[in-house]
Amino acid sequence: MSAPTPEELHDVRLHVNGSVHEVQVPARRLLSDALRHDCGLTGTHVGCEHGVCGACTVLVDGAPVRSCLMFAVSAVDAEITTVEGLTEAEDTLSPVQQAFSDCHGLQCGFCTPGFLTTITAGLKDNPDPTEDEAREMIAGNLCRCTGYQNIVKSVLRAAEIERERA
Amino acid sequence: MKPAPFAFLRPATLEEALAALAGEPGAKVLAGGQSLVPLLSMRLAAPSMLIDINALPDLGHVTPDATGVRVGALARHAHVLASAEAAEVQPLLALALSHVAHPTIRNRGTTVGSLVHADAAAEMPMVLRLLEGSVDVESVRGRRTVPAGELFAGPLESTLAHDEIAVEAFFPALPAGAGVAFQEIARRHGDYALVGVAALVETDGGEVTRARLGYVSVSDVPVVVDVTDALDDPAAAALAELEPADDIHATAAYRAHLVKVLTPRVLADAVHHARQRSAQKDEKDMA
Numbered sequence: 400m401s402a403p404t405p406e407e408l409h410d411v412r413l414h415v416n417g418s419v420h421e422v423q424v425p426a427r428r429l430l431s432d433a434l435r436h437d438c439g440l441t442g443t444h445v446g447c448e449h450g451v452c453g454a455c456t457v458l459v460d461g462a463p464v465r466s467c468l469m470f471a472v473s474a475v476d477a478e479i480t481t482v483e484g485l486t487e488a489e490d491t492l493s494p495v496q497q498a499f500s501d502c503h504g505l506q507c508g509f510c511t512p513g514f515l516t517t518i519t520a521g522l523k524d525n526p527d528p529t530e531d532e533a534r535e536m537i538a539g540n541l542c543r544c545t546g547y548q549n550i551v552k553s554v555l556r557a558a559e560i561e562r563e564r565a
Numbered sequence: 566m567k568p569a570p571f572a573f574l575r576p577a578t579l580e581e582a583l584a585a586l587a588g589e590p591g592a593k594v595l596a597g598g599q600s601l602v603p604l605l606s607m608r609l610a611a612p613s614m615l616i617d618i619n620a621l622p623d624l625g626h627v628t629p630d631a632t633g634v635r636v637g638a639l640a641r642h643a644h645v646l647a648s649a650e651a652a653e654v655q656p657l658l659a660l661a662l663s664h665v666a667h668p669t670i671r672n673r674g675t676t677v678g679s680l681v682h683a684d685a686a687a688e689m690p691m692v693l694r695l696l697e698g699s700v701d702v703e704s705v706r707g708r709r710t711v712p713a714g715e716l717f718a719g720p721l722e723s724t725l726a727h728d729e730i731a732v733e734a735f736f737p738a739l740p741a742g743a744g745v746a747f748q749e750i751a752r753r754h755g756d757y758a759l760v761g762v763a764a765l766v767e768t769d770g771g772e773v774t775r776a777r778l779g780y781v782s783v784s785d786v787p788v789v790v791d792v793t794d795a796l797d798d799p800a801a802a803a804l805a806e807l808e809p810a811d812d813i814h815a816t817a818a819y820r821a822h823l824v825k826v827l828t829p830r831v832l833a834d835a836v837h838h839a840r841q842r843s844a845q846k847d848e849k850d851m852a
Binding site: 406407409425426427429432448449450453456459462463464465467468469470472473475476517521535536538539 | 566567568569570571572573575595598599602603605606607615617619620643666667668669670672673753754755
């Protein structure tokens, strides 16, 4: 029996959180897996792996995108921000991170990276959301612990912190 | 849950992409990937090659003019939805697009990709059919225009030949005296609709002269029903042509019920919209 042909590897240069990562990956490597396994950025969590749960959401050129629905080889021209890239200078929590801490917006924390990235981009588009708009902002992300109430509060609190820090 | 191995090409020109597609019978085109990548990950599809068209130039346009809105193959749903000019020329685009998945999916998924994915549970294939739009496709054999009425072959199946790439969709403008409306019921806003209904009505002097309805998630292919001669009971006329089915999300009976509830509601909205637009136009003409 002959050994299977090794899978072709592609040299891919990923721009993540302001750093360049040169990785060698097969074409089928999902961006979520490339971030975790090849770049060592394990803050991005992989939940459903078919675009439903939102845990793997990262920012691609500033817009939230499911990293499990993109291949690393397709991300070559993009500037990617993961949850690790949200933290501000000198390890200060970003407004959204601080709000989750203030409002108990997480319990087990598995879905949190996806919420943080989604809300960070959402507040850029809409810096002063109503409660309904906050719910709509997070409608594409699943959380099995909190019941969402404290996440909605966190969105509103994050908007407040952004204004306080401005 | 990972895709099976495939060869990968990210061409810089359309010619290169078309040649590669023509030369590899097992190849698939990758645009936004929001439907294709889950199919690959679940191994419901295993193409020998993916041709990533995201690096092709000149396909990201959303171009409205008096005749309608032209949408390039790389225009994301979010870009089409954000175009106020496109919404002005054809208001049904924005009405329906706000129901297409969640914003995060719309940031990556393309409108043209959704059309040729031909999912009867998706909003945009039905919208294209209701508006009697078309899709332009290219292959090494040249370019052709496929009318929406000839685009959908079956569940998740378009009539495009294997070597063809959809490069542009055309959504006709809403004529004077016409109105549109859209509503859908989903478990969560942004999830697949249990039932979605769109209406396009034309009026003359306030009277309805033509009324057509499009349905999401109640048949295998996007269905459009002409109810011009059935305005007293449009839902019954529609149900005669629809095939609501059971699945994990809803029973066939519940879907039929939603058709009965939504149909008159959406039709009334569209008639109201048509009369409102006519009144606004009259005011403008007077001024």
